[in-house]
Amino acid sequence: xxxxxMALAGAATLLSGCMPADVRPPASATVVAPAAWRDAxxxxxxxxxxxxxxxxxxxxxRLIEDALARNTDILAAAARVQEAQADIRTARSALLPAVxxxxxxxxxxxxxxxxxxxxxxxxxxxxANWQVDLFGRLSRLTDAARLRYVASQxxxxxxxLSVAAQVAQGYIGLLALDAxxxxxxxxxxxxxxxxxxATDQAxxxxxxxxxxxxxxxxxxxxxxxxxxxxxxxxxxxxxxRRLVGDLPGPVARHRSLIDFPVxxxxxxxxxxxxxxxxxxxxAELAIAAADxxxxxDRAAFLPQVALSASLGQLLVNATDYDxxxxxxxxxxxxxxxxSGGRLTAQVATATAQRDQAAFxxxxxxxxxxxxxxxxxxxxxxxxxxxxxLHNRRTILKRxxxxxxxxxxxxxxxxxxxxxxxxxxxxxxxxxxxxxQLQLENxxxxxRALGGGWSGGQTGGG
Numbered sequence: 001x002x003x004x005x006m007a008l009a010g011a012a013t014l015l016s017g018c019m020p021a022d023v024r025p026p027a028s029a030t031v032v033a034p035a036a037w038r039d040a041x042x043x044x045x046x047x048x049x050x051x052x053x054x055x056x057x058x059x060x061x062r063l064i065e066d067a068l069a070r071n072t073d074i075l076a077a078a079a080r081v082q083e084a085q086a087d088i089r090t091a092r093s094a095l096l097p098a099v100x101x102x103x104x105x106x107x108x109x110x111x112x113x114x115x116x117x118x119x120x121x122x123x124x125x126x127x128a129n130w131q132v133d134l135f136g137r138l139s140r141l142t143d144a145a146r147l148r149y150v151a152s153q154x155x156x157x158x159x160x161l162s163v164a165a166q167v168a169q170g171y172i173g174l175l176a177l178d179a180x181x182x183x184x185x186x187x188x189x190x191x192x193x194x195x196x197x198a199t200d201q202a203x204x205x206x207x208x209x210x211x212x213x214x215x216x217x218x219x220x221x222x223x224x225x226x227x228x229x230x231x232x233x234x235x236x237x238x239x240x241r242r243l244v245g246d247l248p249g250p251v252a253r254h255r256s257l258i259d260f261p262v263x264x265x266x267x268x269x270x271x272x273x274x275x276x277x278x279x280x281x282x283a284e285l286a287i288a289a290a291d292x293x294x295x296x297d298r299a300a301f302l303p304q305v306a307l308s309a310s311l312g313q314l315l316v317n318a319t320d321y322d323x324x325x326x327x328x329x330x331x332x333x334x335x336x337x338x339s340g341g342r343l344t345a346q347v348a349t350a351t352a353q354r355d356q357a358a359f360x361x362x363x364x365x366x367x368x369x370x371x372x373x374x375x376x377x378x379x380x381x382x383x384x385x386x387x388x389l390h391n392r393r394t395i396l397k398r399x400x401x402x403x404x405x406x407x408x409x410x411x412x413x414x415x416x417x418x419x420x421x422x423x424x425x426x427x428x429x430x431x432x433x434x435x436q437l438q439l440e441n442x443x444x445x446x447r448a449l450g451g452g453w454s455g456g457q458t459g460g461g
Contacts, residue, residue, distance in 0.1 A: 019298050019299075019301040019302070020298060020301075020344065020347045020348075022295075022298065023351055025287065025291075025354060025355060025358040026355055026358060026359075028359075028362075029355070029358035029359050029361065029362045030362070031274070031361070031362050031365040031366070033269075033270040033271040033273070033274060033365075033369075034270045034369065035270070036269070036270065037267075037270060037372065037373060037376055038373055038376070038377070039373070039376040039377045039379070039380055046266055046452075047265075047266050047268070047276075047446065047449055047450065047451065047452040048452050049451070049452035050452070051446045051451050051452050052064050052164060052168050052446075054261075054263035055168070055260065055261060055263060056261060057171075057254045057255060057260070058254055059171070059251075059252050059253060059254040060167075060168060060171050060254070063167050063171060063240065063244055063251070064164045064167050064168065066244045066245065066246075067163050067164065067167045067243050067244045067245065068160055068163070068164065069245075070244060070245030070246070071163045071243060071244065071245050072245060073159055073163060074156065074159050074160050074163055077152075077155055077156040077159040077160075078156055080152050080155065080156070081149070081152045081153055081156050083152075084145070084148050084149035084151075084152040085149055087145045087148065087149070088142065088145045088146050088149055090145070091138075091141050091142040091144075091145040091146075092142050094131065094138045094141070094142075095133055095138050095139070095142065096130075097128050097129065097130035098128070098129050098130070099126060099127070099128045100126070100127045100128075100129075101124075101125075101126055101127075102123075102124070102125045102126075102127060102312075103122075103123070103124050103125075104122070104123040104124075104125070105120075105121065105122045105123070106119075106120070106121045107119075107120050107121075108121075119316060119317055120316070120317055121314070121315065121316045121317075122314075122315040123312060123313070123314050123315070123326075124312055124313060124315075125310055125311065125312025125313075125326070126310065126311050126312060127308070127309070127310045128308065128309045128310070129306065129307070129308045130306065130307045130308075131304060131305070131306045131307075132305040132306070132307060134302070134303070134304075134305055135299045135302040135303075136295070136299060137296045137299035137300060137302070137304075138296075140292045140293070140295040140296035140299065141292070141293070141296045143289075143292040144289045144290075144292035144293045144296065145289075147285050147286075147288045147289035147292060148285070148286075148289045150285050151281075151282045151285035151286055151289065152282075154278040154279070154281040154282035154285065155278070155279075155282050157278040158277075158278035158279045158282060161278060161447055161450070161451040162447065163243060164447075164451065165443050165444065165446065165447040165451070166243055167240065167243050167244065168443045169440045169443050169444075170236065170239055170240045170243060171240065171251075172257070172260070172436055172439045172440055172443070173236055173436065173440075174233070174236045174237065174240065174251060174253070175253065175255075175256060175257040175260060175436075176257050176432055176433070176435070176436035177229055177232050177233045177236055178233070178253065178256065178257065179256065179257040179258065179432045179435075180225075180229050180429060180432055181226065181229045181230065181233065183425070183428045183429065183432065184222055184225050184226050184229060185226065187222045187421075187425050187428075188219070188222050188223050188226065190421070191215075191218055191219040191222055191223075191421070192219060194215060194219075194417070194421070195215050195216060195219045198211065198212050198215040198414060199212065199215075201414075207413075207414050211413065211414040211415060211418075214414070214415060214418055215414065215418060218418055218421070218422060222425065237249070237250055237251045257432065257435055257436065257439075258435070260439060262438065262439065262442060263442065265379070265442060265445050265446065265449070268449055270369065270372075273365075273368055273369065273372060273449065273450065274365060274368075276449065276450030277364075277368050277448075277449075277450040278450070279364050279368070280361070280364050280365055280368055283357070283360050283361035283363075283364040283365075284361055286357040286360065286361070287354065287357045287358050287361055289357075290350065290353050290354035290356075290357045291354055293350050293353070293354075294347065294350040294351055294353075294354050297343070297346045297347045297349075297350045298347055300336070300343055300346065301336060301343055302335075303333050303334060303335040304333070304334040304335075305331065305332070305333050305334075306331065306332050306333075306334070307330070307331045308328075308329075308330045308331070308332075309327070309328065309329050309330070310326075310327060310328045311325075311326075311327045312325075312326050312327070313325055313326065314326055368448065371444065371447075371448035372445065372448045372449060375441055375442075375444045375445035375448050376445065378437075378438075378441035378444075378445075379441065379442070379445065382434060382437060382438035382441055383438070385434045385438075386431070386434055386435065386438060389427065389430060389431040389434055390431070392427050393424070393427050393428060393431060396420065396423050396424040396427050397424060399420045399423070399424070400417070400420040400421055400424050402420075403416045403417040403419075403420040403421075404417055404420075
């Protein structure tokens with residue numbers, strides 16, 4: 001037995017020399033995090049997992065919680081986690097012996113020395129087969145399955161983070177449409193009064209018919225915007241309900257857009273991003289899983305040892321049988337010698353897939369750094385735009401008042417007042433749009449920073 005073991009070890013050593021070399025991932029796929037962000041505007045602190053509560057809106061809290069529980073994309077991602085967990089059990093099963101029960105029976109009639117005779121034979125049997133994982137090929141496949149399972153958990157968390165951000169941005173969009181509707185309705189009211197005055201003045205020849213038609217056109221333009229905004233409101237509500245996992249319908253509001261706070265986003269180091277973002281964690285785990293699969297394909301060049309055993313009884317002619325116990329023990333060694341390049345091609349395929357995973361990881365990391373840098377810059381720039389628009393709106397309100405006084409005093413044409421009103425309306429809509437973009441940028445920054453998700457999860461099946 002000792003000689004046989006030594007011979008087997010020698011054969012394994014000889015065949016291992018035929019294995020392809022272990023090639024590491026390409027150096028160009030590595031990522032080095034920057035030392036600091038270009039625009040570090042946030043305060044120190046940590047990101048809470050329920051980051052959306054920083055907005056202080058109970059309706060938004062409930063919408064996101066419902067979405068995390070009922071959104072179909074999140075539920076599908078959770079089902080993929082269960083699938084990956086089952087794959088671990090499948091891979092582990094290859095490490096254990098397989099036991100099968102076999103039952104064979106035969107009823108025969110055949111000529112014999114004394115004429116025709118009949119016989120009955122039964123053969124119940126247990127068979128066991130076990131592939132010995134001498135060189136770790138099956139263990140590597142199990143490791144790959146386990147890593148894919150943890151990656152699926154990260155994918156589920158990434159989906160949850162994305163859906164939470166979509167719901168928050170959808171709710172902000174709903175409040176922005178509410179604000180647009182309010183401003184448009186207020187403008188219609190003021191334009192209606194201006195149109196009534198212009199009609200009276202045109203009837204006595206104080207203003208021209210051209211100025212009257214201008215006033216009518218401006219009134220109709222704002223009034224036309226109201227049904228468009230109402231249509232957009234219904235579409236936005238239906239989209240939000242779909243994200244939450246509900247049928248179309250109305251969505252409650254807690255506060256207006258102008259009262260919606262802008263939370264301070266905690267500062268983090270760029271290196272923290274590589275550990276916090278679930279999509280980066282998933283990409284990193286994908287590399288590890290591909291490496292494990294590559295190691296399994298390389299181990300396929302080494303001998304595979306299988307053991308088998310069977311135990312049963314042979315029962316002939318049930319009326320007067322004498323049971324016979326039958327058994328067998330055996331083993332086999334499969335040592336690949338020539339496969340037409342199949343094993344080498346499998347290793348090359350696994351290597352290329354591992355390299356693809358490495359470049360995907362680099363791409364995910366670069367995209368993450370880009371998203372955070374852009375969102376951090378947006379915190380500063382949107383705040384500047386808000387200040388400029390507030391100043392412009394204050395100036396335009398005064399301009400409308402002056403134009404109205406000049407017109408009523410006979411010092412200016414009616415078109416000046418219309419221009420001032422038009423500019424004020426456009427500026428108010430711009431202020432709503434920029435406010436919406438400012439809040440959406442904060443949500444984007446929370447999502448880009450990982451939204452409180454923390455890595456280091458482990459799992460098994």
